[in-house]
Amino acid sequence: MPITIENLGEEIDFSKQDLLQEKSILTLILQNYIDFLHICGGKGKCTTCKTKILEGMELLTPLSPAEERLKRLNRLQADERLICQCQWSLEKIDLSSQAVLRLAVLPENQLPHLQYVPLESDLGKDS
Numbered sequence: 001m002p003i004t005i006e007n008l009g010e011e012i013d014f015s016k017q018d019l020l021q022e023k024s025i026l027t028l029i030l031q032n033y034i035d036f037l038h039i040c041g042g043k044g045k046c047t048t049c050k051t052k053i054l055e056g057m058e059l060l061t062p063l064s065p066a067e068e069r070l071k072r073l074n075r076l077q078a079d080e081r082l083i084c085q086c087q088w089s090l091e092k093i094d095l096s097s098q099a100v101l102r103l104a105v106l107p108e109n110q111l112p113h114l115q116y117v118p119l120e121s122d123l124g125k126d127s
């Protein structure tokens, strides 16, 4: 069950055992030595882990109270999640299938020492 970080060119594959440990998507990414902003340490306060979900939103756990609050304030769009607050939803994925989560790091949360590629959907926006 891969997680693809589309604009970083990174793909991480997880075993069933990883999923059963119910770790956040952020934790799974960090455990694979991929740098990802998370200034508040995963408490749902800073929004530096806010990420655009390109595919697989339905496979994630429901919005946390912190995400619900941001959504009410219009600071979390329908295609965005705080990845420190969500996990793969074991109820929604068939562990024998190839569920895929594709995400993209938002421009405001990109780290200066990493190289991000523009998404196809972003190409041509500034011209």
Ligand code: FES
Residues within 6 Å of the ligand: 037, 038, 039, 040, 041, 042, 043, 044, 045, 046, 047, 048, 049, 050, 082, 083, 084, 085
């Ligand atoms: S790490 Fe701060 S909100 Fe997720």
